[in-house]
Structure formats: structure tokens, C-alpha cells
Amino acid sequence: MNNRKKTFFDAIWEFFASVKVGITIIVLLAIGSILGTIYPQTNAIPSPNPDFYYNDTYGKLGDLYYRMGLADTFNSWWYLTLVLMLFISLIIVSIDRGVPLYKSLKRQPVARKLIAIQADRLYTKAEGGDAEAKLEALAQQLKKRRYKVRREDGALLAEKGRLARFGAYVIHLGLIITILGVFSRLIPGWYYTDMIWLKEGETKPVGNLGFSVQNNGFTLEFYDQAQTRAKKFETDAVIYENGQATAKKHLAVNDYLTYKHTNIYQNSYDPQPMFKTGTIELLDTRNNNKSLGTFVIDFNNPQREYKVGDYTVTMANYFPDVKVDPDKGVFTNSRDPYNPGIQFDITGPDQMEPARQWMIPLAGPFVKQMLGKDYRFDLQFKDVDLFHMTGLKIERDLGWWPIVFPGLVIALCGLVLAFYFQHRRVWARLEEGVLHIGANTNKHWIGITGELNKVLVPLGIEPVSQKRKEEPQQS
């Protein structure tokens, strides 16, 4: 039983220690990420209604994308599983290879076998002359070039930049820490994210963090008349806790408020404006469109009845975001007054029987025709006040500073070690009056070739040149 368990463990270990498996995970992550960029993800759409947004904006394909869960690729179980596998693989491969590497570098002998030296990709020999003196001079010169030189009789090992060999492990360690930091979001209370859409004056609680945000006014400015290029958009935000205003800030993009380790920042705004209030004039179509008076509607909170002169306007039906469909009839898309449609009953001195009629300010000709337009009265906007909802992003991520950021710094240090430093070793061995010199590096052969020749040529030794790669190498 014990034995079987061990083999199972070994199999897992071997699986994750394999570079092939590691590459497969990396490639799968890349492919998965590509899928996640086809359409914007739900956290990035400029609309509070993903159920409609994908269909409305991208049609059937967009809807399919949303329904397959790809609109939230990066939180999907399969994506997170891949990240987890990468994490495990990084840990196992680093132990599996890092420890033996450390041991073997620590235990390397000074006197290396002659055939091994001769097989080095960089190799040269010096015959005749005073080989002993040459070896001595070589040792001195290499020391000057900051090599650590060890000697045994007739043999030399000069080494520098050993740490570079661990660069890859430092990178992996940094990534392990970074991924830990990302997963620290799973600790209760460490991570909270939300997108809050606020109308003017509206207050909403922030999850269960114990406070609420209020939109005390949203301003939007454009660079151009056509309103295509936003210059700035800003929200006056107030934080309430236990009924008290505890913090306030004029939020702008790139300038956020931190409250109780939670960042509240201006992320976006709903490009589609909503109706706030409107002044409506009632006109009599039977009487040369004579004005019968005006009334004011608050679209977020409409009254049931309005008095207009001698007439009474009663709201029979209110669709804040009306859709008129030949098959499905009239319905509302949402509870937000993007496109209000109101059915009024109007009575007055010369109209005892209520005249029922529609008012849809944004209706196209098609809808107008469908609903009929031979109405007794006409309702015209005299004045309308529109507003945009502000989109505030709430982000609390306690793992960034203590974990993710240091992880990234470590990974960068590892990258510098692995790629901008090299582990260079030079072996020399005196045998039967001949001085054999072999050299090795883990990277950048041209660099070590040049360096070595700068030492060898003044000593009257034949310069080294790289052998072809096909020839055997020793590490």
C-alpha cells in the first residue's frame, strides 16, 4: 500500500517536473488567453447589463460567446486550473533541478579529466616553453578579471558568475510568489472587486464592506464639438458609514480614493444618457396645436397624475427603457430611463372619455407608425435634462504590495541574473609538459571567447575558437 502510494506520488512529481509538460501548460495558457480577447470581458463592457450587451453589440456570435462563459474567461475554472498547474510545476521543477545543481556546483573538483577538457567547446593547449609559468600567469590574469581561482597541483579551476546559473530558479521563485499573491484573493476579506453604476444623487452599498458610495454629481467634458474624444469625466463621491459621511473626493481617472484599503476609482461612464427630467407641453391637435399647458416629469420617479390647465394627464403605463417588437409587443429592457415610453390617459373639459396615447421621445418612424399617430393630443418636449451614469470601480486587493509586487521584483532580478550574467568556467591542466585549457559558459559564447583570448594571446598561447555545436559538450 505504502509502496503504491509512493509510485503515485512519484508519477505526479515526474509529470510536473517535466519541461515538456511545463511548456504545454504555458502554451495552453496562451491559447486560453487568446480566447479571452475576442470580445471584451464582462468587467470591461460599458454597460451594466451583460445579458443584453453582447447580443445588442456583437449579435449572435457575441451572445454565444457570452453564453459559453468566454466573456469571463479569466475567472473560469479551466483557466484557473491551468494557472494552478503552472504554480505546482514551477515549485516542483525548481526543487527537482535546483537542489542537484546547487550540490554539483558546490562539489565540483578542481582537477577535471583531461578528455573532458579537450572536449570543451572552447579548448586550446600550450606546448613547449615554461608551461608551469604559463599556468601561473593564467591564474593571475584570470584573478584580475574577477574569476575565483582554485588550484591543485598542476590543475586550475577559475570560475565567475556562478549565481547566474540560479537565475532561472530566481525567476521561477518570483513567479511562484506572484501567483501566490494572485491567489491571496481567495482569503476571505482580502479581495473585493465590483463595478458600481450610480445615477446622480444615488447611493449604493459597497458589497458587504460596511460602507456606501454616493454620486454627488458627474461631469463629462469633451475636446470636440462632436463629442467623440472625452477630455475628462469626474464624479463627486461621498462615502457613508453608519449613516455618517466619512470621506469625500472628487474622483477622476488616474486619481482614486482609498478608503479602508479599498480603492474607489473613476472607471467609465455609461455612454448612453438617461432621462432625468423633462418639461412637456400638451398640445391640442384639433385646435391648431394650441398649447394647453406644461408639466414636468421626473423619469426616475414619475407621478401618477399631472394637472395641466383644465386637463388631467394620467400615466397608464410606464416603460423606462421601452422596446417595441412586432412579435413580443411592448416591454421594457431595464428599469433605467434610457428610452422612456409612457402611455397616458388624458381627460379634460372636452374629453370625458380618457384619450389613451403613447409618448416615446426616442421612437423611430417605425415604432411611431406601429403605435398609430392619429392622436387627439400631442406631447412635445420643451426642455429635457439628460444625465450619464457614472461607473465606479471598487477594488480591494490586499495581496498587491506585500506579495505580488515583491514577487515581480524577484522575478526581474532573476531575469537579469539569467540573461545578463554568465557562469564562466576555465579549467587548465598540466600533463606531460603540455598545458591544456578548456572553457565553458552557460550563455554568450562570443563574450567568453573574447575575454579568454585577451588573456591567452599575451601569454603566447594559441587563441581559442568555438567548436561546432554538434561536437560533444560537457557541463
Place this chain on the structure above:
Amino acid sequence: MMQLSSVFFGTAFFSYLAATILYVVGLTGRKMKAQSAALATFWTKWGYIVVIIGVITQALAIATRGIYGGYTPVSNMFEYMSFWAFTIMLAFVIINAFYKVPVLGAFVAPIGLVILAYASVFPRDSKPLIPALQSYWLNIHVTTAALGEGILTISFAAGLMYLLVTTDLTKNSRTAKFLEFTVYLFFALLSFVLTSLGFRAAGYAQIVSGTMGDQLYHLPPFIGPTGAELGTAAHFLGVPLPLFDAPGWMHAADAGMQFNTILITIIASLVLYAILRLIARKPLSMVIQKWVSGLDSDMLDELSYRAIAIGYPVFTLGALVFAMIWAQEAWGSYWSWDPKETWALITWLYYTAYLHFRLQRGWEGKKTAWMAVLGFVVILFLLVGVNLVISGLHSYAKA
């Protein structure tokens, strides 16, 4: 300032053009006559000097434009693409100083030149910044990332040279076909630039109306927007246009225009390719192969790898770490999976895979050279494709 910037920009452009000519002449000269070997080094030496002049003048162009606009000019497609061309040439200047492979210039100079020309296809005016871009961390992030991309592009050039040296083009192998296709793609990009700039220089403009509104075409509208009436918009060489409309399911209002550009580019590139092919009387990759024959393939393999080894950490720093710091500072969250960010991650994973493939036996040389070549396509998509193809929220979206 803006005019001064344009003058510097033009000087840089013509320097790269001159360098391309010097390098190519230098190489073909070297192979044509044995006694012209000395001359060849003369040509390539001047090529290098001219590239350095180009890099300096482009640096001045960027600086003056920055002074005029009041921000680091890396905020729209024109600025970003020309900055990329700049980093490619800069990376070449530095790497060539160490490795002394003049032939590399014959590949890098035309790449930088075409990318710079491609940049000028985009609108060149300096526009005020949208709120998300008003941050200095952004500049640090974008310039470092571009530098990484420039260095990685060198590995593409060296990888391509490696493949040309090691492939027997007389045999009809898959590699040979792909190489020829790669050469064709270069001419496709060139024809795109030439047709776009040509019609623009001629002042061509045509409004075509479809169901989703009017579209201003700068190329003859062979494909109209959805719902445009066929044959009524314009005439080109006597043919009434448009010939087709973009299908309605494509949704984007400018789908027809984009389709049209692709169609014209394909036609123009095939014409250009056919002409060159007729002059050469053999696959163009064979012509180019002559330039590199005799080069040490191991050296090229190492060079291609080294460029990635140098560029990868810079890219990691600029495109990922600085981007995360910026996002955390500016937005309060270090990562939000927007398409540009995600494609930076994909590019990074791609080169990570490259580095690990190289640890495997049998992957040095040909296979990784192909990966280096394809890496260019990945970077191109990161820089251009994301903006033009993926309808992202990212701040660079359509300049």
C-alpha cells in the same frame, strides 16, 4: 516645433531608405564579383553610419514632437508604430556594434523602413490625450515595452537569415515554401504602404453611403459598406464601384472599408510580387539567400537567441511589470485583462515557451528559428492587430 519634427522625421525616413540601398548593394556586390569584397565593406560601413544618422534624427523627431504636444509621443498608432521602428533600428545599432554582422543590416533596415512607412499611413496629427493616458507611468511603460519589442524584432531578422542559410531552396520543402511566403508577406506590407500613401498623396477621397452611415474611403471602394448601392459610388479605371458590399453580419460600420483595404493590398502585392518574380526568374527567397550564403549558421542561431535573451527581460519589465505598476497607481488594480494587456501576456508566454523549447534537445536551430520568425507576427498583432481587429476598450483604440 511640429514642422521641425516633420523635417527630422523625413530625414530619418530617407536615412533608412539610403541605408537599405547601401546594405543591399553592398551584399549583392559582395557576391557578384570576388574583387568587390573590399567595396562591399565600404558600402555596408556607410550603411551602418547612415542608420546611425537615421536613429539620431528620429530621436530628434520624437523629442521635438514631444515638446510640441507636451507629452511623450507614444499615444496613437502613428506615434507608437514609428517609435517601434526607432527601437528596432536602435537595437540594431547596438547589437551590430557587438556582433559585427553587416548582413543583418540588409534585413533590419528594410523592416524598420517599412514599419516607419506603415506608421505614416495612420493620421499624423498630434491629438490631446484622453483621461486614461494622462499619466507619466504610462510613458515609462510604453517606451520600455517598445524597446523590448524592438530588440525582439532583431531575433526575427536573425532567425530568418538562419533559415535562409540552412535551407536548401532548390528542394521543394515546406520550409522553402514558408520562406517564400514570408518574403511575399514583406512585399504585401510594402504594397499596403505604397497604395495607401500613393492614393493619399494623390488626394483620393470618396464618400460611400451604406445603411450604417457614410464612410470616407481613401482607396477606390471595390467593397462598399453594408447596404451601399452597387456601382454607383465611383469609377476606377472605368469600372463602376463598389462591386460588392460587406455582409450585414459584420456589424462594424467600417467593415466594408477594412475589407476593401485588404482586397486592394492583396491584389497590389500579387502584382508587385509577380513583377519582381519575373525579373528574378526564380523564387525571391533564392535571390535573398545569395546575400547570406557563406554566413556561419551557428552564429546566426546564437544571434537570434541572444536578441531574445536581451529583449525578453526588457519586454517583461516594460510590457508587464511597468504596466502593472501603472495600472495599480492609476486605476487601483494591477491587472484588468483588457485586450492589449492580455496580448502582452500572450506575447510574453510565447517567448517564454521559446526559451523553454531551447532547453530541449533538438530544438536549437531550425525549430526555434521558426519560432523567432513567427514571434514577429505575434508582436505585430500585439501592436496593430489588437487595435484594428479586437474592439477593445484600450486607450489606444482607433487613433
